[in-house]
Amino acid sequence: MKEFLPISQEDINARGWEQIDFLFISGDAYVDHPSFGPAVICRVLEAQGYKVALLCQPDWRKLKNFEVLGKPRLAVLISGGNLDSMLCHYTAAKKPRKKDAYTPGGEMGKRPDHATVVYAQQIKRLWPEMPVIIGGIEASLRRFAHFDYWENKILPSILVESNADLLIYGMGEKQIVEIADYLAGGAIIEDIHYVRGTAYLADDLQALDEFIELPSLEDILKDREAFAKAYNLQSKELDPFSGKIVVQKNGKKFVVQNQVPFPLSQEEMDAIYDLDYVRTYHPSYEKYGGVPAIEEVQFSVISCRGCFGSCSFCAIHSHQGRIIQTRSHESIIREAKKITELPNFKGYIHDVGGPTANFRHPSCAKQLKVGVCRDRQCLFPKPCPNLDTDHSDYIALLQKVRALSGIKKVFVRSGIRYDYLLADKNDRFLDELCRYHVSGQLKVAPEHVAEHALANMGKPGKSVYLKFMRAFNKKNQEIGLKQFLVPYFISSHPGCTLRDAVELSEFLRDIGHQPEQVQDFIPTPGSASTAMYYSGINPETGKKVFVARNPHDKAMQRALMQYKNPKNRQLVKEALQQTNRGDLIGDDAKCLLKISSSHNPKARHSKIAFNPKINKRR
Incomplete structure (x- = not known):
């Protein structure tokens, strides 16, 4: 036992x-x-x-x-x-x-x-x-x-x-x-x-031969631009093959960061995940109703680590690295079988993935020998010509898992990079995904549609998302399924102006999507976006970026993403007035703020009462 x-x-x-x-x-x-x-x-x-x-x-x-x-x-x-x-x-x-x-x-x-x-x-x-x-x-x-x-x-x-x-x-x-x-x-x-x-902390640097020194804590406190410089220098040394020791003076001490560890081999990954986990919370918590976090992952399988997507707002590449590390099919199959034996398993594997589900191998052949490119990203601003976009290993893995006895369906919920999917030479993965691994809705993360906002996020342009929308819809028509994309967007990311937020709301209007939840940007430690938020500078390009720091400005950007919500009416109106977009206030179909509804309470109530299921489904 x-x-x-x-x-x-x-x-x-x-x-x-x-x-x-x-x-x-x-x-x-x-x-x-x-x-x-x-x-x-x-x-x-x-x-x-x-x-x-x-x-x-x-x-x-x-x-x-x-x-x-x-x-x-x-x-x-x-x-x-x-x-x-x-x-x-x-x-x-x-x-x-x-x-x-x-x-x-x-x-x-x-x-x-x-x-x-x-x-x-x-x-x-x-x-x-x-x-x-x-x-x-x-x-x-x-x-x-x-x-x-x-x-x-x-x-x-x-x-x-x-x-x-x-x-x-x-x-x-x-x-x-x-x-x-x-x-x-x-x-x-x-x-x-x-x-x-x-x-670790050191009194001096005499024991070190070669290192990169960041602007000190004192430098950063005096000059916000030094924070962006510090992030940029640190981020260049996150490769295990080429990265150097990094130091930073904090008061009288030096923080010394040793070089990044080498990626885990597949055998090492397997050994970690093959350990004898009980796979649930400790029984002493049962009287409190258990630990809610288990609900999202109990019937999910981690297949990979690392991410070469390098979104600006995410620190996974700083924590797990850009080089993808994977488990063997055999190890994943063993875990899936263990899941089927759990007493509350209903036949559904909720996810087989990782930070990005469809990253199942390093982005190119050279990474396990010489590391990642120092001054180039794999997918941004466009996919690298050397990018390996072959999804065949992931397809084979999903086929094996869904063929196991006791498993009704295997979902992919940890998120995919649709730009990486589109870069594949054929649509076999999209076909498999739509046929077998979507639960009616596929969550994707375009994050925004305004081009310079996306540039600061490190995300592909609106045209790439539209291309994926068309491919997804076409594929579902071919196979006779009615499935929908659920896009996620971020408000108030550094570089995103109020005009950009209006552009996003128009896009939401045009695709007929009203998000139930909106994610306002949170500057968490360790990300490029946080460096932008604090310094007002993109650490990669050195260019200044607009930052919405005022709570009211952030509230307007957030409200525009849910412009149909009556609670947001005043904020939306103010945002449209500030951006000289009075053309979006009125009774025309393109308008975000309807005049007739505001003057006719019965009509407004009738409209809201008529559409709750539609709004909920979206």
């Missing part, structure tokens, strides 16, 4: 352990599933023979709560959780969220703001000599001086604030095993400054 990892002293005693080797403190509840970073790291350590216990969401206000599982022999490992704790707590409008999907029952308030920092500081107070190693998405993307949107200021490296001894950036499996073995062999944490995929 599969066992959960220990989360209490009783669990530790039941295993006959006198002392654990590693204590893992997590800002999330314990979900033993390969989509949850703490579970993966702890299972990897367990597979190497180490004794690991998890302390999940401790009450950080009392020091004694951190010693309930005893003092570990080797180190304390800390992660704020699967999301940055500030993003987990606050919306784009900086309002508290109502639900934390990574907490039992969705309850808020079970982790502090800046959870990684707070946990690390408490451990250093409790056990000053204990090695503290921080990792996870929060630590990874805050490893240098960074902009915190919710505090609206530049913060120093999370290493400085947390007083941690070592930071693991990226996914971390290779690094944690190497570090664990060094510690177990008697090395002291202060000497473990040579592991790829880690960062």
